[in-house]
Amino acid sequence: MPYQPRMLLGNINVFSIPYVVYDLGIICIASLIWFSFNFIIKYTKIGKLLLSVINDREMSSALGINVNKFFIYTFTFGCLLGCLGGAVSAPMISVVPGIGVEVIVLAFAVVVTGGLGSVTGAAIGALFIGLARTIAIFYAPQLELFIVFFVMAIILSFKPEGLFGSKEVRKI
Amino acid sequence: MRDLFNNEKLILIIFLFSFIGFWFVLPDYAINTITLSFCNGLVVLGLLLLMRLGLVSFGHGMYYCLGGYAVAMTYNFLQIKEVFFLVAFAILTGFIVSFLLGFFVRRFRGIFFAMLNLALSMILFGIIVKSVSLGSTDGFGIKDLTYLSYTIEDQKRLNIFSYILIVVFTVLMMLFVMNFLRSPSGKMLEAIRENEIRSAYLGISINKQIHKVYIFSSTLAALGGGLMVILIGHITPEDTAYWTKSGEFVFVAILSGSLNVFAPLIGSLFFEFIRSYALFYFPNTWQMIIGIVLILGILYLPEGIGSIFNKRKK
Amino acid sequence: MLLEVKNLNKKFGSVTAANNINFQMNENEIIGVIGANGAGKTTFCNIITGYLKADSGEILYQGADITKLNVQEIKNIGIHRSFQIPQVFENLGVLENIIITELVSKNKQNTLFEDAYTKQNYENAIKLLEKFSLDVDTFKDKVVKELPQGERKVLDILIAIIGKPKVILLDEPTSGISTDEKNSIMNNILRAIKELNISVLFIEHDMEIVEKFSERVIAFYNGEIIADDKPSKVFNQNNVKKFIIGGS
Numbered sequence: 001m002p003y004q005p006r007m008l009l010g011n012i013n014v015f016s017i018p019y020v021v022y023d024l025g026i027i028c029i030a031s032l033i034w035f036s037f038n039f040i041i042k043y044t045k046i047g048k049l050l051l052s053v054i055n056d057r058e059m060s061s062a063l064g065i066n067v068n069k070f071f072i073y074t075f076t077f078g079c080l081l082g083c084l085g086g087a088v089s090a091p092m093i094s095v096v097p098g099i100g101v102e103v104i105v106l107a108f109a110v111v112v113t114g115g116l117g118s119v120t121g122a123a124i125g126a127l128f129i130g131l132a133r134t135i136a137i138f139y140a141p142q143l144e145l146f147i148v149f150f151v152m153a154i155i156l157s158f159k160p161e162g163l164f165g166s167k168e169v170r171k172i
Numbered sequence: 173m174r175d176l177f178n179n180e181k182l183i184l185i186i187f188l189f190s191f192i193g194f195w196f197v198l199p200d201y202a203i204n205t206i207t208l209s210f211c212n213g214l215v216v217l218g219l220l221l222l223m224r225l226g227l228v229s230f231g232h233g234m235y236y237c238l239g240g241y242a243v244a245m246t247y248n249f250l251q252i253k254e255v256f257f258l259v260a261f262a263i264l265t266g267f268i269v270s271f272l273l274g275f276f277v278r279r280f281r282g283i284f285f286a287m288l289n290l291a292l293s294m295i296l297f298g299i300i301v302k303s304v305s306l307g308s309t310d311g312f313g314i315k316d317l318t319y320l321s322y323t324i325e326d327q328k329r330l331n332i333f334s335y336i337l338i339v340v341f342t343v344l345m346m347l348f349v350m351n352f353l354r355s356p357s358g359k360m361l362e363a364i365r366e367n368e369i370r371s372a373y374l375g376i377s378i379n380k381q382i383h384k385v386y387i388f389s390s391t392l393a394a395l396g397g398g399l400m401v402i403l404i405g406h407i408t409p410e411d412t413a414y415w416t417k418s419g420e421f422v423f424v425a426i427l428s429g430s431l432n433v434f435a436p437l438i439g440s441l442f443f444e445f446i447r448s449y450a451l452f453y454f455p456n457t458w459q460m461i462i463g464i465v466l467i468l469g470i471l472y473l474p475e476g477i478g479s480i481f482n483k484r485k486k
Numbered sequence: 487m488l489l490e491v492k493n494l495n496k497k498f499g500s501v502t503a504a505n506n507i508n509f510q511m512n513e514n515e516i517i518g519v520i521g522a523n524g525a526g527k528t529t530f531c532n533i534i535t536g537y538l539k540a541d542s543g544e545i546l547y548q549g550a551d552i553t554k555l556n557v558q559e560i561k562n563i564g565i566h567r568s569f570q571i572p573q574v575f576e577n578l579g580v581l582e583n584i585i586i587t588e589l590v591s592k593n594k595q596n597t598l599f600e601d602a603y604t605k606q607n608y609e610n611a612i613k614l615l616e617k618f619s620l621d622v623d624t625f626k627d628k629v630v631k632e633l634p635q636g637e638r639k640v641l642d643i644l645i646a647i648i649g650k651p652k653v654i655l656l657d658e659p660t661s662g663i664s665t666d667e668k669n670s671i672m673n674n675i676l677r678a679i680k681e682l683n684i685s686v687l688f689i690e691h692d693m694e695i696v697e698k699f700s701e702r703v704i705a706f707y708n709g710e711i712i713a714d715d716k717p718s719k720v721f722n723q724n725n726v727k728k729f730i731i732g733g734s
Contacts, residue, residue, distance in 0.1 A: 101416075105290070105415055108283070108287055108290075109287060109290075109291070111283075112283060112284055112287045116283065140302075142298075142301055142302060143298050143302065145294050145297075145298070146294055146295055146297065146298025146299075146301075146302075147298075148294075149290065149291035149292075149294040149295055150291070150295055150298075152287065152288075152291050153288060153291040153292065153295065156280070156284060156288055156291075157276065160279055160280060160284065161284075162284075351598070351599070352598060354601050354602060354603070355597060355598045355599065355600060355601065355602055356589040356594040356595070356597045356600065356602045357594070357595060357596050357597055357598050358602065359582075359585075359586050359589060359602040359603075360586075360590075360595055362575065362578060362582075362586070363575055363586050363590075366575035366576055366577055366578060367573055367574065367575055367576070369537075369569075369573050370569075370573035370574060370575065370645070372556075372557040372558055372561075373535070373557055373561055373566070373567060373573070373646075374561065374586075374587055374590045374591075374645070375558045375561040375562050375590050375591070375649075376558065376590055376595060377558050377595070378558075381595065384596075
């Protein structure tokens, strides 16, 4: 039997449905990241500075925030999360050089569905898209990507700024 | 060199005749690459129009696909073999579909516009793959064609007729786009890109203008797709509506920039030649070469290939 | 009556930006609007021009109801505006800004078969700059983003005047302009506007400017109009002194 790191932690019964412990672990990691992100953005100094940089770059730098540093940090952090996502999902999928491209298209769909700039939006968007995709794979495997974008188009036609996106009214 | 490019129409005429002249000089495989990149260049030309508006579409392959299928299906189901009819069908299909979808997409901007177009193109892909009557994953092929009732045999798909047809159509479209961008109507695009609020307060009906440009742009893409089928003789959904093809168009569009109408064609030629040479000499690493080219392009020509010929007026 | 606002209300969450506003404007009037920051002056402009929709109330223009029209439609019937933060085409040249505005005002949005940037159009744009007694050399051949804030502001107002407006709303026309220049700029603008028989409503914080240039002043406080009269009378009203001008 080949080496399968995903199965090393064994199975567990959740409401009498057998579930892989590793998958539960991923859910835990994701929730942890979601929770800490919301916490950092809402309640810490760094989070508030970050919001100010997002809202008005010029004003923030006038107030003495090192905007470039924030760009580098957020970019680095974003890449880090990308790496983490790849690392934890690697045991569940077949890893090939091109997987990044498939993922980025899905990630864009998730972000747009959830609404730009919202952590909760990304989480809920991912749930929507993920569930739609799973249902599609179960019932009609050829339509996998089709369903993903179909769900996205439907959601956007009712809520053009995404599920949790805020409508921007520019100050004039 | 830069002053020369101020007279764009003259350049366009030189462009037209030099490419017609290439038929007699260049070897067949080069001509083939040129013709194919002209077909793709038309799609990129359409993307240029959207870029002038400040929009990018990640799903222009949809119209490329629609144009191609319009040609292939008219040929197969209605037995029409006259090239000019087929091309007209491609244009008409692109026009009608983009007119209808335009009402939906014109409300969106930025990443939403881009992703929504991607979504639409993937939905089209899904529909085609799922329905056997639309050829499913196999697509359609076409055989003999007539050029104004002069029949050309199947084997010689790339012939002087198809070559001149494609070159002339492309140059004609470049002329249209060029004139459009210089006209008052084309200046509305710049206004909308620069400041939507002011544009609305000037009385520009923004959604209608975006709709108009969307139709124009999509029709160009459909024409590109139609000509591609006439050249290659076959169409499959994977090569057209799937998002990798749209991604390729956006790639070339970014590489070319939106400064002038020659850039999309030059960019497209550049891309096709790099790809065929890279595929030939470095079969396993050609994507890497394409990636390096894009990075170099962004670093040294941030406004795209077009900026070699003329700089945006300061 | 040119413009009439009846019982206008607007709330942003718990903030009342317009509280039962009634207002009338006659032809060729020059009205100054004063009020502290957040008193609802800009919101008032935004509602009249259709950028924001009122919660209730109606707006009449020459007797016709324009409450439900959008920004473009309101512009097309002759109500133009300038902005607190200049809204101009930053990456285009000054003359190109003017030319595009003129093309739209001539209803050439969909004109295909002519050039937009012709010599003729450039000359017209330069003539327009001259008409507003602006220094042509500082403006032409420049991209808007290279201009200092004050000149951008002037360009913004200039763009608002192009076309044939009946009413023009100027949102803080002199903010960001140095004190010495304020007077001359207001002079130039208002002179040009008067020649064209346009009614003006301008929001202003500088009381001297308001006193000097307006024939009538309305004062906003917490979304309400608390005074509406000749400048000398409004400035002497007790609540205006207390809430807006400061002092006793």
